[in-house]
Amino acid sequence: MAASIPFKTGDVIKQSYTLQMLIGSGTFGVIYSALYKTGDICKHVAIKLEKNNPQFTLQTNEIMIMKKMVESNHFAKFYQCGTFKEYKYVVMEHLGPSLLMLANRKKPYKFSLLQLLKFAVQALRTLQELHEAGFVHRDVKPDNFVIGNSLQNAGTVFLIDFGLCKKIHMQNGKIVKPQNPGSFRGTLRYASPNAHMRIEIGRQDDIISLLYMMVEIHIGRLPWSDASSEDDIFRLKQTTQPEILLNKMPAVFQQFYNYIFTLNYEDDPNYDQLVEYINYEAKQNGLNLDSSFEWEKELKNQRANVIK
Numbered sequence: 259m260a261a262s263i264p265f266k267t268g269d270v271i272k273q274s275y276t277l278q279m280l281i282g283s284g285t286f287g288v289i290y291s292a293l294y295k296t297g298d299i300c301k302h303v304a305i306k307l308e309k310n311n312p313q314f315t316l317q318t319n320e321i322m323i324m325k326k327m328v329e330s331n332h333f334a335k336f337y338q339c340g341t342f343k344e345y346k347y348v349v350m351e352h353l354g355p356s357l358l359m360l361a362n363r364k365k366p367y368k369f370s371l372l373q374l375l376k377f378a379v380q381a382l383r384t385l386q387e388l389h390e391a392g393f394v395h396r397d398v399k400p401d402n403f404v405i406g407n408s409l410q411n412a413g414t415v416f417l418i419d420f421g422l423c424k425k426i427h428m429q430n431g432k433i434v435k436p437q438n439p440g441s442f443r444g445t446l447r448y449a450s451p452n453a454h455m456r457i458e459i460g461r462q463d464d465i466i467s468l469l470y471m472m473v474e475i476h477i478g479r480l481p482w483s484d485a486s487s488e489d490d491i492f493r494l495k496q497t498t499q500p501e502i503l504l505n506k507m508p509a510v511f512q513q514f515y516n517y518i519f520t521l522n523y524e525d526d527p528n529y530d531q532l533v534e535y536i537n538y539e540a541k542q543n544g545l546n547l548d549s550s551f552e553w554e555k556e557l558k559n560q561r562a563n564v565i566k
Contacts (some may be wrong), residue, residue: 263288263307263345271342275305275349287317291352294337302352302407303337310346317348323420324350326391332384332416353416354407358400360553361475368478371508372545373552377403377475378536380415381468386529388417389426389461396422396459398467399448400475405551412554427458427523435460435523446491447480454492462521465532469514477506510539 265288269277275292282289287308294303308317317339324336335351357377361368369377381403388395395402397419406414422443427436436458444453448470450463474480481503482494500515514535521527540547 263309265290265307271305271307271347272340275303277305278302292349294349304334304350304352306348306350307342307345310341310344317346317421319420319423320348320350323388323393323423326393327387330384330387331411331414332380332387334416334418352407353418354405356401357403357405357415357471357475360405361400363553363556366478369475370552371476371543372540372547372549374472374476375536375540375545376547376549376551377415378468378472379533379547381417382465382529382532382536384415384417385461385464385468386527388423389464389527392426392428393420393423394426394459394461395420395464396424396443396453397445398464398471399445400471405553412558413551424459426461433524442488446488447474447482451492451495454488454495458523460521460523461527462518462523462525465518465521465527469511469518472511473503473507508539508543510535510542 263283265271265277267277267279267290271277271292274296275294277290277292279291280288281291281304287306289304289306292303292305294301306317306320321336321339324334327333328336334353337349337351339346339348341347355363384403385395385398395417402417402419404416404418406412406416424443427434440456440458442449442453442456443459444450444467448467450459450466452463453459470480474483481498482491485491485494500512504511504515514532517531518527537547
């Protein structure tokens with residue numbers, strides 16, 4: 259159920275941010291593209307608004323993560339936060355379309371092998387940065403990976419939406435899995451088996467979710483794409499053999515699968531090994547991972563209109 263927040267295009271927040279277009283909405287809030295004007299400064303930003311309710315901590319997470327990841331090229335820049343009337347707002351860098359939108363932009367509605375492998379390397383390194391900063395995302399999916407929206411970061415993949423993000427559990431300086439069962443976190447289609455079993459989600463679960471979404475954006479669907487209930491989705495995840503799940507994927511993804519499903523909460527994922535799997539597949543197919551994404555030329559004209 260989407261949030262009911264009384265803002266519309268043209269509204270001005272804090273005398274500086276003019277709302278331009280609704281980008282997205284969810285249970286707790288909405289996000290708009292906005293034009294920031296003050297003095298001689300004029301630039302496009304994104305502004306997220308949610309009801310000022312102490313029980314909602316989504317924006318607190320967003321702000322904390324963006325500040326923590328300020329040196330990274332794969333996370334939106336944080337500009338400002340505050341309150342306006344009965345709402346909290348956070349202003350951040352305006353980014354481009356999501357991987358889901360890019361996959362759906364034209365037939366065959368999926369990524370070529372080159373685009374898949376290029377994305378995989380950046381996504382793995384992005385998750386590595388988040389994990390090494392001490393956090394698990396817990397909602398890895400195509401909607402939460404976006405691309406840059408300026409000429410400077412046109413080929414960069416960004417990770418967004420940290421409302422469900424959680425600190426990795428530490429005890430006496432060591433990573434230790436919490437024993438208390440939790441509630442479901444994530445998105446049913448991409449959630450790891452641990453999420454369905456209410457087992458604490460760790461770094462390996464983020465990577466499992468990444469694998470599921472990579473299968474979908476390359477093949478076009480998952481074995482459980484038509485299932486709607488959590489029970490049916492979980493059953494299919496448990497019973498679908500990796501040979502079936504990865505039937506139309508490059509062979510190297512079997513190694514990828516075998517490795518990540520051996521990891522426990524406490525284990526440090528070997529990101530370099532996973533990236534090496536991807537690089538090997540690219541080399542075997544004569545693909546240059548330094549080449550541009552296919553959609554960059556299509557979006558070039560749009561980006562030229564963005565105020566850098």
